[in-house]
Amino acid sequence: xxxxxxxxxxxxxxxxxxxxxxxxxxxxxxxxxxxxxxxxxxxxxxxxxxxxxxxxxxxxxxxxxxxxxxxxxxxxxxxxxxxxxxxxxxxxxxxxxxxxxxxxxxxxxxxxxxxxxxxxxxxxxxxxxxxxxxxxxxxxxxxxxxxxxxxxxxxxxxxxxxxxxxxxxxxxxxxxxxxxxxxxxxxxxxxxxxxxxxxxxxxxxxxxxxxxxxxxxxxxxxxxxxxxxxxxxxxxxxxxxxxxxxxxxxxxxxxxxxxxxxxxxxxxxxxxxxxxxxxxxxxxxxxxxxxxxxxxxxxxxxxxxxxxxxxxxxxxxxxxxxxxxxxxxxxxxxxxxxxxxxxxxxxxxxxxxxxxxxxxxxxxxxxxxxxxxxxxxxxxxxxxxxxxxxxxxxxxxxxxx
Numbered sequence: 001x002x003x004x005x006x007x008x009x010x011x012x013x014x015x016x017x018x019x020x021x022x023x024x025x026x027x028x029x030x031x032x033x034x035x036x037x038x039x040x041x042x043x044x045x046x047x048x049x050x051x052x053x054x055x056x057x058x059x060x061x062x063x064x065x066x067x068x069x070x071x072x073x074x075x076x077x078x079x080x081x082x083x084x085x086x087x088x089x090x091x092x093x094x095x096x097x098x099x100x101x102x103x104x105x106x107x108x109x110x111x112x113x114x115x116x117x118x119x120x121x122x123x124x125x126x127x128x129x130x131x132x133x134x135x136x137x138x139x140x141x142x143x144x145x146x147x148x149x150x151x152x153x154x155x156x157x158x159x160x161x162x163x164x165x166x167x168x169x170x171x172x173x174x175x176x177x178x179x180x181x182x183x184x185x186x187x188x189x190x191x192x193x194x195x196x197x198x199x200x201x202x203x204x205x206x207x208x209x210x211x212x213x214x215x216x217x218x219x220x221x222x223x224x225x226x227x228x229x230x231x232x233x234x235x236x237x238x239x240x241x242x243x244x245x246x247x248x249x250x251x252x253x254x255x256x257x258x259x260x261x262x263x264x265x266x267x268x269x270x271x272x273x274x275x276x277x278x279x280x281x282x283x284x285x286x287x288x289x290x291x292x293x294x295x296x297x298x299x300x301x302x303x304x305x306x307x308x309x310x311x312x313x314x315x316x317x318x319x320x321x322x323x324x325x326x327x328x329x330x331x332x333x334x335x336x337x338x339x340x341x342x343x344x345x346x347x348x349x350x351x352x353x354x355x356x357x358x359x360x361x362x363x364x365x366x367x368x369x370x371x372x373x374x375x376x377x378x379x380x381x382x383x384x385x386x387x388x389x390x391x392x393x394x395x396x397x398x399x400x401x
Contacts, residue, residue, distance in 0.1 A: 001041055002104070002107050004038040006104075007031075007037065008096075008100045009097055011030030011032070011033070013094075014030060015031065015093045016090050016097075031096070034100070036318070039062070039318055040315040046061065047059050047302035048114065048302075051133055057239050059302055064228065067231060070224075076092060076095050112129065113129075114127075114129040114144070115147050119307065127140060147307070164308065165312075168316065177378055178313070178378050179313060179316070181363055182301040183320045184358055185297045185358070185359075188351070188354075188355040189293050192251075192352045193345070193348035194285075195328055195329050197282060199332075200332055205220070208264065209278075210275055219279050230286070230291045231295055233291050234295050237291070238299065238367075239367060242368075243366055244364070246291060246292040247363060248356070248360075249288065249292055250292020251288075251292065253285075253291075255349055255355075256284075257284040258349035259349040262348075266340065266343070304364075305375075364377060
């Protein structure tokens with residue numbers, strides 16, 4: 001996290017002081033690398049340090065703060081837009097340095113991951129960290145024993161002969177299932193078209209028949225507010241209802257809204273009813289995204305992998321997410337020009353329908369389980385169909401422990 005903050009600061013400072021477009025792009029590249037580090041590391045760290053009962057909610061926080069950061073970026077850009085043109089953009093970019101400075105100070109306060117400390121044979125320090133994040137001493141000892149057992153398994157026998165890279169390239173059956181789940185959910189989050197909807201919402205609303213720029217802006221703001229509000233709903237519900245029910249609601253809802261948007265843009269024309277349906281479909285799509293697959297994909301990839309490969313496997317999922325996002329964002333306008341906006345959203349609707357099947361067959365319920373229990377779950381149930389987890393399985397695992 002310290003490296004991510006330093007790299008991002010360097011990128012933001014380079015962009016702020018850039019004397020040419022080429023230097024500006026170098027700064028943007030550095031800032032992107034810093035953000036990439038943070039996006040990969042933050043969910044894993046939060047998952048490893050959080051109490052089991054609150055892990056889902058806490059691991060969802062990066063998603064809401066990403067959206068809050070985007071909103072604050074809009075606000076700061078608006079605030080500085082009245083300054084002279086040769087200086088206002090530099091101040092806008094310089095403001096981006098502030099969050100990473102706060103992260104730098106926070107690193108002196110936040111503890112190290114107890115699981116990492118155990119891997120480094122610093123068991124007493126791990127116990128001290130768990131004492132800060134768990135209320136009862138008995139819970140601390142239970143959690144520590146689970147982490148010690150997982151660490152012993154990760155470093156025993158066959159694992160000593162294989163590097164982490166080798167394990168990921170030639171995974172065991174249980175790890176293969178974890179990789180399919182983690183990588184798949186990250187890719188489905190993006191190939192359902194959420195970034196195309198967000199990035200090109202003005203063009204979508206104009207295609208629906210909104211001509212006035214102020215009305216387009218108002219519809220775009222409504223979409224942004226909807227997205228942020230429903231992420232907060234997900235944070236409240238994820239540890240109460242579970243990951244899988246929210247994923248079902250999310251993917252089914254997105255399928256319906258994307259189909260509705262495709263139908264509206266293709267057949268309802270540009271009248272008042274068509275405009276209303278387009279706004280409703282777009283806002284509904286981002287709402288269903290934010291209440292489920294948006295934050296939950298990061299939760300799942302931070303909690304399903306074994307301790308030894310968790311960081312690298314979660315990062316692999318993040319790479320799939322970003323590559324999918326880039327492909328969708330870069331191809332959206334070209335595809336839309338070729339087959340129409342409506343046709344493109346019909347395709348996204350079909351992909352969202354496939355994501356429902358993926359959730360049913362490949363994603364287990366992880367609510368209320370420790371990271372070590374989740375690892376054991378994949379190891380003991382990888383041959384069963386559907387990937388569904390019953391309460392009896394968890395009780396069996398607890399009894400065995």
